[in-house]
Amino acid sequence: MTTDRTKPQIDAPEGDAPETLAVRDLIEGDGAEAKAGDTVTVHYVGVDFASGEEFDSSWNRGESIQFPLRGLIQGWQEGIPGMKVGGRRELVVPPELAYGPPGGHFLGGKTLIFVIDLLEVG
Incomplete structure (x- = not known):
């Protein structure tokens, strides 16, 4: 599945980390719903809550990535x-x-912000 979206910009958060x-x-999808244990295809960007610095982005690599949810950090396993x-969807982990x-x-020791576009559920 392709999307015509562009890489999200994450504004520096204010206040304390949750x-x-x-x-x-951020945008409600209308396709298949992701369930625990599914394999998902996503585009994402990750930012350090404290500094606002981006540490990873599939957008920068120019291609989405596919993961089994159970192989990801707990915040994604619970948040997707x-x-x-x-x-x-935005996750503050x-x-x-x-x-x-x-x-x-x-x-380690950092609160992270991810903005995830769900492209496919398998």
């Missing part, structure tokens, strides 16, 4: 189910649902 997963639909194909405490992963 302590729990925050899910907000219920989303429909064609939708765009606290460290314990992302890459854990500081140390192991370069994103």
Whole structure:
């Protein structure tokens, strides 16, 4: 499935990072609904909540990416189910649902913002 959307711009957040997963639909989809355990095809951009710096984007690589949900960070496993194909959703993911405490992963200890376009559910 293709989309005529462009890469989303994520504004620098104000205030404190949420302590729990925050899910907000930016565009409601009208296609198939993602369920836990599905494989999803997405376009996404990820930004560090504290700095507003982008750390990853499928848009920059010029192609969407396909993942089994159960292989992703917990914030995606909890935040994508219920989303429909064609939708765009923002997830604000606290460290314990992302890459854990500081140390192991370069994103450890960070609250992350993702804007995800759901292109396909398999």
